[in-house]
Amino acid sequence: MPSVKTDDLILEIVDLTKSFGPIQALRGVNFDLRRGEIHALAGENGAGKSTLMNIIDGILRPDGGEIRLDGKAVSITSPAMAQRLGIGFVHQEIALCPDVTVAENIFMGATNASRSLWMDYRGLEERAADILGKLGDIDPAALVGTLSISQQQLVEIAKALTLDCRVLILDEPTAALTEREARVLFEIMRKLAAQGISIIYISHRMVEIFENCHRVTVLRDGRYITTLDVASIKPADVVKAMVGRVIDNLYPPKLAAGEDAGDVILDIRDLTERERFRDVSFALHKGEILGFAGLIGAGRSEIVKGICRLEGEVTGEVALHGRPLDLRHYADSIAQGIVYLSEDRKGDGLFLDMSIAANVSALDLDRIASGAGVIDEAAEAEQAEKLGGRLNLKYGHVGQPVSSLSGGNQQKVAIAKMLSVSPQVIFLDEPTRGVDVGAKAEIHRILRDLARSGVGIVVISSELPELIGVCDRVLVVREGRIAGEARGDDMTEDRIMYLASIGDQQGAVR
Ligand SMILES: Nc1ncnc2c1ncn2[C@@H]1O[C@H](COP(=O)(O)OP(=O)(O)OP(=O)(O)O)[C@@H](O)[C@H]1O
Numbered sequence: 362m363p364s365v366k367t368d369d370l371i372l373e374i375v376d377l378t379k380s381f382g383p384i385q386a387l388r389g390v391n392f393d394l395r396r397g398e399i400h401a402l403a404g405e406n407g408a409g410k411s412t413l414m415n416i417i418d419g420i421l422r423p424d425g426g427e428i429r430l431d432g433k434a435v436s437i438t439s440p441a442m443a444q445r446l447g448i449g450f451v452h453q454e455i456a457l458c459p460d461v462t463v464a465e466n467i468f469m470g471a472t473n474a475s476r477s478l479w480m481d482y483r484g485l486e487e488r489a490a491d492i493l494g495k496l497g498d499i500d501p502a503a504l505v506g507t508l509s510i511s512q513q514q515l516v517e518i519a520k521a522l523t524l525d526c527r528v529l530i531l532d533e534p535t536a537a538l539t540e541r542e543a544r545v546l547f548e549i550m551r552k553l554a555a556q557g558i559s560i561i562y563i564s565h566r567m568v569e570i571f572e573n574c575h576r577v578t579v580l581r582d583g584r585y586i587t588t589l590d591v592a593s594i595k596p597a598d599v600v601k602a603m604v605g606r607v608i609d610n611l612y613p614p615k616l617a618a619g620e621d622a623g624d625v626i627l628d629i630r631d632l633t634e635r636e637r638f639r640d641v642s643f644a645l646h647k648g649e650i651l652g653f654a655g656l657i658g659a660g661r662s663e664i665v666k667g668i669c670r671l672e673g674e675v676t677g678e679v680a681l682h683g684r685p686l687d688l689r690h691y692a693d694s695i696a697q698g699i700v701y702l703s704e705d706r707k708g709d710g711l712f713l714d715m716s717i718a719a720n721v722s723a724l725d726l727d728r729i730a731s732g733a734g735v736i737d738e739a740a741e742a743e744q745a746e747k748l749g750g751r752l753n754l755k756y757g758h759v760g761q762p763v764s765s766l767s768g769g770n771q772q773k774v775a776i777a778k779m780l781s782v783s784p785q786v787i788f789l790d791e792p793t794r795g796v797d798v799g800a801k802a803e804i805h806r807i808l809r810d811l812a813r814s815g816v817g818i819v820v821i822s823s824e825l826p827e828l829i830g831v832c833d834r835v836l837v838v839r840e841g842r843i844a845g846e847a848r849g850d851d852m853t854e855d856r857i858m859y860l861a862s863i864g865d866q867q868g869a870v871r
């Protein structure tokens with residue numbers, strides 16, 4: 362990567378502080394951004410990254426400290442003002458209007474940011490179409506609500522890129538993207554940086570930081586820890602600055618060679634749903650963690666949602682411990698102990714306005730309720746505290762709404778909710794999306810412990826290193842069918858990508 366001039370500062374943050382009631386989210390944070398630099402911002406879930414970005418974008422007001430743009434102190438009082446100052450922001454949580462088209466969403470941003478009365482709509486349209494085409498073939502006339510999460514994320518990115526900004530903030534843009542989509546984004550980022558645009562890049566994935574960024578600043582518990590040149594450090598240095606200790610075993614041990622998976626827990630035969638998937642057959646064994654890989658749109662989520670009867674008109678057989686099940690609705694599935702963690706935690710994973718405790722126990726009312734439908738709040742709170750503690754959840758008290766948690770901590774609540782029902786089989790769709798490295802390792806360890814104790818575990822992930830690190834076996838889905846299996850030494854990124862895009866085998870995998 363070309364080096365960046367060190368004296369050309371575009372943005373400086375000096376001693377910034379911010380509290381939410383008793384929670385001190387930022388305690389004297391410093392940060393500076395050079396022209397044409399890609400600067401990573403790292404830190405555990407709840408460290409204060411999004412809060413800092415929301416202040417730069419004028420969404421939140423700081424309690425103290427200073428923001429300087431081109432050496433001059435500024436007070437940014439609204440997102441529209443931030444846009445006029447040339448600051449573009451891709452939010453961690455998708456914030457598009459679902460009922461209007463892709464193009465209209467992009468134009469809304471542009472109209473807000475306009476620095477003059479004249480809008481060059483034709484120019485905008487061309488730029489938007491160009492960027493959308495590059496990012497991933499999205500129809501500008503499609504309604505945003507009909508797009509997948511990853512496509513919505515791409516629209517969010519296109520919206521920011523269409524504006525002509527000097528500072529571009531990307532808050533975990535790749536959490537919802539496939540590897541391929543992420544690579545396209547990185548190319549665009551490098552081009553922008555080469556043109557002199559400065560980028561603040563937030564991610565929990567060390568590989569991304571090390572391949573694309575010039576410097577990295579680390580926050581911990583709202584405090585500024587350090588700023589380092591990426592070229593002169595290793596990922597372990599960043600992790601250590603983030604968590605204050607060394608994490609050496611990122612993935613728990615797998616089933617040892619010769620230690621075979623046990624009896625079949627779940628047996629799926631000829632599962633079919635009209636156009637979406639066909640003749641899906643596989644068996645999930647005791648003790649193993651089974652992975653599902655595939656490109657976006659391949660049908661991974663659809664298949665597991667079909668098994669749990671969350672959607673679609675599904676035919677085929679589902680047997681649990683050799684016993685055929687008659688599942689019609691998701692409630693039947695939950696009653697059998699088969700649960701699904703959604704990839705869309707905001708849409709159908711969590712009740713954001715409700716408390717942490719209420720969310721954790723949402724699937725488990727039978728056990729928590731002390732007769733006559735009354736909820737035992739003490740038991741509910743205790744359970745949330747116990748599971749929250751295991752997952753290192755950062756929160757004030759279990760009665761606070763989930764909406765007040767950082768993105769990664771919301772994901773941890775969604776996982777705690779799954780674990781609360783003592784399930785027989787858990788399907789986890791992108792379980793560690795947005796979760797920091799420490800908590801990620803903890804979630805993987807919990808999954809491994811559950812597998813060892815006899816719970817069936819299936820993980821869908823777009824992050825291939827995660828699948829390869831965690832799973833004993835990976836099934837690759839392509840165009841609604843199982844295209845093949847990777848296991849043992851065969852479980853490499855190349856092999857999985859090959860099966861996902863070309864594939865050499867169709868049919869049952871047992
Ligand atoms: N609106 C709010 N009300 C109360 N607390 C809040 C609010 N917004 C953020 N916080 C708290 O501020 C702290 C910092 O949160 P922030 O979202 O900045 O973390 P983050 O570094 O972006 O984490 P993540 O990696 O999980 O996205 C957390 O403790 C969070 O719970």
Ligand SMILES: [Mg+2]
Binds near residue numbers: 410
């Ligand atoms: Mg955040």
